Amino acid sequence: MASTLHDVARLAGVSIKTVSNVINDYPHIRPATRAKVEQAIGELGYTPNLTARSLRSGRTGAIALAVPELSLSYFAELAAAVIEAAEEAGLVVLVEQTGGDRDRELDLLRSPRLKLTDGLIFSPLGMGQEDVDRLDVPYPLVVLGERIFDGPADHVTMRNVDAARAATEYLIASGRRRIALVGAHEGEVIGSAGLRLRGYREALDAAGIPFDPSIIGHTTLWHRANGARSMRELLDAGAEFDAVFGLNDTLALGAMRVLQEAGRRVPEDVAVMGFDDLDEARYSIPSLTTVDPGQPWIARTAVRTLIERIEHPDDSGEPRRLLADFRIAERESAPSAAAAS
Amino acid sequence: MASTLHDVARLAGVSIKTVSNVINDYPHIRPATRAKVEQAIGELGYTPNLTARSLRSGRTGAIALAVPELSLSYFAELAAAVIEAAEEAGLVVLVEQTGGDRDRELDLLRSPRLKLTDGLIFSPLGMGQEDVDRLDVPYPLVVLGERIFDGPADHVTMRNVDAARAATEYLIASGRRRIALVGAHEGEVIGSAGLRLRGYREALDAAGIPFDPSIIGHTTLWHRANGARSMRELLDAGAEFDAVFGLNDTLALGAMRVLQEAGRRVPEDVAVMGFDDLDEARYSIPSLTTVDPGQPWIARTAVRTLIERIEHPDDSGEPRRLLADFRIAERESAPSAAAAS
DNA sequence: TTGAAAGCGCTAACAA
C-alpha cells in the first residue's frame, strides 16, 4: 500500500502539518526538521495522493480537451500542441473525442467526467450558433473553431474569411481565373466552410470575377476521400477550371490525387491551394501551397486563457475573442505570381 | 457553488445514505423515496463530485496513455483507438507525450501525476531492454511496442519479424530481387527497426538473395523527411534497386516522393512497400501497399488488459504477452504477383 | 428500507 502523510510523520517523529509544510515548500522550517522529513519521504518512497489534494483544494491539475477525432491530422496536431503547452504549465490533459456529433458534444458539456478537470478546451463541430447558450457552463471553458461566435465563453479562433480571401487573391494574382472550390457546405453561413467560402467570394468580387456555382464542390466531412470524390464529380460534370481551393489540406490532397489520375498537371494545368498547413502538406507530390492559420499560437493561447480563467474564476470580465494571424505557405502546387513570372 | 449530497438530502428530507443509494442504483429503495430524491437532484442540478468519490473508492475512472508524439500519425491513430475503447468501458484518457526521450519516459513512470489515473498504457521509444526493471511499477501497466520484451508488465505488440518477412516475401514473389530498405537503425537488434530488418533478411535468405548493405538506408526518427533524405542518399550513391521497403509508412511515402522526383516510376521501375497501414497510405499517389499490423486490435486489447489488471490488482499471474495478427494491404505502389502477371 | 457516523489523504486556520 502507498504510504501517507501520517506514515511519513510517524517515521520522522513530527506532525503531519510539518510534513505537509516540507512538501509544499513552506519557507519557515528548521533545516534539521526538513532533513528528517525528507529522509523519511525517501525511505518510504512517499508521493502525495493527488486525489486527496484535489478534493481539498478544489483543483485537479488536469484540463480536458474535446475534439471531433484524433485521427484527423488537424486535431492530432492541435492536441499535440495543447498537451505541450499544458505540460509547460504543469497541467495534464484529458482528451475526449466527440466524433463531431452534436448530441455527444452537448452531453460532454454537462458530463460529470469533467469534474476530474479544472476546465475545458472545446472544439465543437456538430453544434452551431443555435446552441450558443449551452456554452454557459459552471466551469472554465475556452471554445475553439468557427461553429459558434459571441458566446458566453472565451473564444480562440483564426481569421477564416481574411485567410480564405488572401488564398484566393494569391491564386488570382498568379493568373488563375477559374478557381474551383472543394468542401463547401450547403447553406452554411458560419462554420469553417461558410466563412472560407465567404472569403473566396469576396476575393472574386474584388477582382471582378463572377461566382460560378458549377465549380463549387460540396462535401460533408472534410476527409481525403471526400475531396477526391468531389473532384471526380467536378471532372465528370465537365467543369473547367485552372485552380482548386480545397477548404482544408486533406480535401486539397484528395482532390490533387484525382486531378493527377485524370492526367491534369499540377500546377501547370491546375493550381491547388489548401488550408491548415498540416505536416503532410510539405511532403505531398507536388508539395501543397496552403494557408498556415497559426495553430500553435491558437493552442498556446487557449491553454493560457483557460489557466487565467481557472486562477481567477470570479473575474467576470467580458468573454475574450482572440484571433490568430495567418500566412500563405507557398509551395509547389501553386507558385506565386513572382515565381510564375 | 455546486450542490452536494447533503443539499440533495436536505431538500428531499432524507439522509445522505439514501441519496447515495439512489445514485448508485442500490436496488432496495421505496419508489416514493426514490422519486423524492430524483426530484431533488433534478431541482439542484446535482452531479456527484468525482474527486471525492475517487478518494473514497481509490479509483479515478481515468487511465493514462503515454506516446512519443501525437503529431506522428501512427500514435494519433493509436490514441484515437485507445480513447474510443476506453470510452466504451466508461473510462476517460489522459494523454502524455514523452517525445520518445528516455529520460522523460523514465520520469513519467514514477510521476505523481499518474496518481490521477488507475493505470497506464505506455508506448516507450527511448527506453530499451536495459531499462526493463523500471517497468516494475506499483500500478497497473500495459506496455506497447518493441523496445522492451519479457518485462514485469503485460505487453501487447505486433509480429514485427513475421510481418516484415511477409512483406519482403510479397515483393520477391512479385518478381523483385533488389529490395532497398529505408529506416534501419545501426546496430539495433530489438526495436521496430531491428526486428523488421531481421524479417527482411530472413526473407532474402529464404529466397537465396544475398543481403546487400549498400541498399540499406539508415535514419534516426521515422519521419517523412528522413525517408526522403535516405532515398536521396541511395540515389546519389548510384544504388540500384527495383523495390523499396520503408520500415514504416511515413518513411515509404517520403521515399516514394523522392523516387518520383527523380523520374522513377512507381511501381513500374520501383515497387514501394510500407508498414503501418496509416489512413494516408490509401490516398498517396500511387496508393501505398503496406503491412496492416492490427493496430485497432492492439488498442482494444491494451485497454481490456489494463482494465482486468485494475479490477484484479492482486491477481499476480505471469505477465501476459499478446500479439496482433497482421496482413498485407495490397495497393498500387506494389502490385502482387497475381496482379503483375 | 433508511439513518448515523467513520474515514479516504490532504490542506489550512488556529493554537501553542
Next chain:
DNA sequence: TTGTTAGCGCTTTCAA
C-alpha cells in the same frame, strides 16, 4: 517553528 483539528464530498459498515 510546529502541532491539533476540522473539514473537502463521498462510500460504506453497522444499527435501527
